[in-house]
Amino acid sequence: MHLKNDNSLFEYLVRLGDDRLILGHRLSEWCGHAPILEEDIALANIAQDCIGHATHFLNAASEVENKIKTADELTYFRDAIDYKNLLIMELPKGDFAFTIVRQFLVDSFTFLLYEKLQNSGNKFISDITTKALKEVQYHLRHSSQWVLRLGDGTELSHEKTQNALNILWLYTNEMFESDEIENSPSLKNFITKSSDLESEWENKVISHLQNATLKIPEMQTNYLSGGRRGIHTEHLGHLLSEMQIVARTYPGAKW
Amino acid sequence: MVDLELTFEKNLSIGQKIEPRDWMPENYRKQLIRLISQHAHSEIVGMLPEGNWITRAPSLRRKIALLAKVQDEAGHGLYLYCAAETLGISREEMFDQLHTKKAKYSSIFNYPTLTWADIGMIGWLVDGAAIINQTTMAKCSYGPYSRGLLRICKEENFHKIQGMEIVGILCSGTNEQKEMAQESLNRWWWPSLMMFGPHDTNSPNSSDLMKWKIKIKSNDELRQRFVDMTVEQAKVFGLTIPDPELKFNTETRSWETGEINWDEFYSVINGNGLCNNERISARRSAYEDNSWVRDAATSYKIKKNKKAEAA
Numbered sequence: 001m002h003l004k005n006d007n008s009l010f011e012y013l014v015r016l017g018d019d020r021l022i023l024g025h026r027l028s029e030w031c032g033h034a035p036i037l038e039e040d041i042a043l044a045n046i047a048q049d050c051i052g053h054a055t056h057f058l059n060a061a062s063e064v065e066n067k068i069k070t071a072d073e074l075t076y077f078r079d080a081i082d083y084k085n086l087l088i089m090e091l092p093k094g095d096f097a098f099t100i101v102r103q104f105l106v107d108s109f110t111f112l113l114y115e116k117l118q119n120s121g122n123k124f125i126s127d128i129t130t131k132a133l134k135e136v137q138y139h140l141r142h143s144s145q146w147v148l149r150l151g152d153g154t155e156l157s158h159e160k161t162q163n164a165l166n167i168l169w170l171y172t173n174e175m176f177e178s179d180e181i182e183n184s185p186s187l188k189n190f191i192t193k194s195s196d197l198e199s200e201w202e203n204k205v206i207s208h209l210q211n212a213t214l215k216i217p218e219m220q221t222n223y224l225s226g227g228r229r230g231i232h233t234e235h236l237g238h239l240l241s242e243m244q245i246v247a248r249t250y251p252g253a254k255w
Numbered sequence: 256m257v258d259l260e261l262t263f264e265k266n267l268s269i270g271q272k273i274e275p276r277d278w279m280p281e282n283y284r285k286q287l288i289r290l291i292s293q294h295a296h297s298e299i300v301g302m303l304p305e306g307n308w309i310t311r312a313p314s315l316r317r318k319i320a321l322l323a324k325v326q327d328e329a330g331h332g333l334y335l336y337c338a339a340e341t342l343g344i345s346r347e348e349m350f351d352q353l354h355t356k357k358a359k360y361s362s363i364f365n366y367p368t369l370t371w372a373d374i375g376m377i378g379w380l381v382d383g384a385a386i387i388n389q390t391t392m393a394k395c396s397y398g399p400y401s402r403g404l405l406r407i408c409k410e411e412n413f414h415k416i417q418g419m420e421i422v423g424i425l426c427s428g429t430n431e432q433k434e435m436a437q438e439s440l441n442r443w444w445w446p447s448l449m450m451f452g453p454h455d456t457n458s459p460n461s462s463d464l465m466k467w468k469i470k471i472k473s474n475d476e477l478r479q480r481f482v483d484m485t486v487e488q489a490k491v492f493g494l495t496i497p498d499p500e501l502k503f504n505t506e507t508r509s510w511e512t513g514e515i516n517w518d519e520f521y522s523v524i525n526g527n528g529l530c531n532n533e534r535i536s537a538r539r540s541a542y543e544d545n546s547w548v549r550d551a552a553t554s555y556k557i558k559k560n561k562k563a564e565a566a
């Protein structure tokens with residue numbers, strides 16, 4: 001990998017942006033199809049927040065690179081291998097249990113991360129995460145409550161939620177992998193290494209899942225990762241081909 | 256009984272709103288339930304054709320705005336179901352009527368959204384027509400519905416502005432974008448005129464509804480208002496209204512259109528539109544396939560209450 005000296009900040013902002021964009025996309029797929037009308041509203045609301053955060057991060061990334069590409073160009077004219085989101089974000093929305101468990105695992109992570117990033121020495125990062133944190137706190141409350149209802153609801157809902165957790169657990173380790181970007185000297189006072197968040201995340205998440213009567217999956221050796229390097233599941237390409245179709249069909253057009 | 260009826264008539268005549276606890280004629284109640292639930296169904300079925308483009312919206316800003324709009328429609332639906340519930344029907348019953356095709360919803364949502372321009376066209380024309388219908392209906396005699404509509408109309412106005420912005424940008428864009436807008440208008444123009452319902456002479460429910468002030472203006476009056484407004488807006492966009500018979504009547508100072516294709520209107524209402532089946536089956540499966548979620552929430556609540564009692 002060829003890294004320019006100051007490329008790390010751009011890369012880092014793109015990661016944060018891609019995480020929110022892809023998760024928001026998956027959430028938006030529920031719009032009009034949710035189990036209750038109140039959830040159509042809640043999930044659409046959370047999806048807007050996520051895509052809003054993505055817009056801010058990608059705008060910041062664009063600024064850092066002297067606007068070689070705008071946030072929209074980064075969104076609509078990048079291929080899957082150039083997307084840097086965590087794999088957990090791109091998995092198909094599945095049933096409501098899958099969506100909720102993913103949301104809970106990710107919200108818990110995002111909350112801890114933004115809480116730290118608020119104090120970043122980089123103004124982009126601190127401004128965006130300070131504002132986003134309030135929204136993420138609401139997202140976490142929403143997903144936490146649903147984890148309880150589904151995990152400790154009926155036998156059927158428990159089973160579906162446990163199945164979702166068993167699959168999603170494989171993708172959680174990737175959240176805490178700190179690679180050469182996170183370790184880059186130029187980011188030293190700007191970021192918190194995600195590996196530093198792992199034990200707190202684990203404590204909080206495990207105790208809540210147990211409250212919801214769910215069983216924590218055995219420690220896996222086959223954790224999956226690759227998103228930060230652009231190595232994705234096959235799902236992302238399809239997601240992007242849908243997301244990008246109009247923009248790419250009419251390059252140069254304004255909307 | 257006579258007294259109650261007199262009070263009701265008197266309230267109507269002095270423009271006092273009827274409230275849920277007031278006595279009302281059984282048929283007034285029935286007609287209101289029909290109207291309000293039909294409106295609520297239109298809001299939530301209306302989420303589908305637009306929701307169809309959320310994942311493909313061509314810019315981040317448009318994507319967020321469209322999500323917000325569809326979320327608003329869900330909010331309208333929720334609000335209206337609650338208003339209907341004040342008349343003694345449950346949300347489940349109303350859903351059941353929708354899913355078994357006993358209840359109607361606005362036929363316009365049985366047309367497919369085929370291009371991005373359709374999202375602009377729906378905001379401009381469909382929300383535009385809804386605003387004309389609903390600001391008039393906001394003067395209706397039933398309190399909860401009237402107040403709900405006032406709130407809803409504010410948001411619909413915002414949707415219309417958003418839609419016109421999308422259409423405006425397409426019309427000042429590339430040739431392909433202009434063509435996309437024109438082609439979309441060609442498909443949506445006539446169905447939006449149909450949104451106002453049949454001609455007054457063929458509108459079976461109208462006279463009772465007008466007597467009870469749950470209908471204020473006739474279908475044709477409202478349609479005319481829409482046509483006059485929209486023809487002028489189309490000119491500004493540089494779009495052509497797809498009606499060769501459209502002409503300005505200098506005496507009435509309003510635009511006269513050619514005849515609406517009423518066969519198509521009744522055919523779509525009766526279930527033969529391109530998307531009737533998709534719309535109902537999407538709503539049905541959202542509800543039925545996810546019944547386990549609602550069961551879980553209920554069961555969790557019961558458990559929690561029991562624990563609280565025991566403590």
Ligand SMILES: [Fe+2]
Nearest residue numbers: 298327328331
């Ligand atoms: Fe609406």
Ligand SMILES: [Fe+2]
Nearest residue numbers: 328382411414
């Ligand atoms: Fe609307």
